[in-house]
Amino acid sequence: MNLQFESNKAKTSILFALSILLAACGGGSDSSGNTTPSNGNGGDTTTSKPTINVTTTDCTDCEVSNKTEIMKITSNEAISAIDISYEAGYVQFGDIMINKTGESSFDLTKELTLTFNANSAGDYQITLNKVKIGDTWYEQNETVSVVMVEPIVNGTIDFQFSVLSGLALINTIAPKDVAKGEAAFNFYLESFEVDNYLYDEQTNTLNIVETLPVQADIEGKFTLTLKPGKYLSHFRGVRTIDEQPVEFETFLKYTVGNNSGGSIINSLKPKNVSSDFLTSQKAIYDNTPQGELMSINLLHLFSANGCQSWFQQSYNVVNINEKTSATYHSYCDIEITQSTSDLNLEYTKSSVPMNVTISAYNNKVGQLDFVNDNLQYNHSYKLGSNSLNFEFSEFAESGEIEFGFIDSKGVSSDYELTITVND
16 A cells, blocks of 8 residues: 655544554553453452461460360461471361371361360470462461470378377377276377478478368378478377377478379377476376376387487578578487487488587587588487477588488487578
């Protein structure tokens, strides 16, 4: 074709017409910024990233076998699958078990609540890797930490108590007289209680948790049900003997396990018996004719002459530059004089060198120098109740001490005193 233009006005008209024709044919660009993938049906759609919210809940003391909520996932568009990874335990969405690795699918939902449980105590981690909406996976990388613990179940301790000679300690049956020369089988207490102290390992303190009445049977048996932990128990009772109230006591340290049991056999000792009163008890016993009925008195409490001794304290915690003290009780039915040569040092176990000053009624009776291996000790135990004060000091280093005090003349400690020395 051969076109000829006769003027500039004609050229302008033709160019305008061509511009309209090109626009009608779909030419040009979209400046909105949205992608416009095809929906496969001949039309166009506009898509955007869905809004996914993940809320995690850590747990530091979840009980074994109990389900706990660990994660909540919500979206403005329906979720069809998730990808989670964890090594042990069980993650669930309702009744659906979630795989430990890879994809777990379910009916479309806009909200998921995930729970976790395990059959054994331990530390667990669960990570949400991805969430699937439609055909697209969306990265999340959200992690939950769960510490599973065994459920706390009280333990039981079965006790069997006697007094010094092995007489069963009872407080549920009225006292009976016994013929002089015949063996007595039980010892009645008018009152019997226990103060239970629980040891706090984090603060190194003993805190009283309860005072309980004790009901011992004819064999001196009773049971305490306690929550797990380390205990110091102060058992104490009273019996009126010849119109004088006599106190009996002992201190025991023991551990109660979680949902477990144990047994302890021990004895109570007289606490407030003066020499004069014990002398009068001996006179009553000696002046009673053989075979005649008599009330049990203090002379029935020993099967052999000697002393029974016990530390009142159980756990002591001290800084290395400080001092700590402990009371050492004794009940003696004879007078005993001790000297340094009577000490059996094999019963004093110390991993931390220290000094120990022993006093009776404000008078120094001994110095046990475990730093320089220099020992001095002289003391006389009187009839009845005695009390010594042990002062521990000049610890050479930090550490733990197990201290017992036993000699070769019948004075013995029922259990050792534990001292923790801190820097």
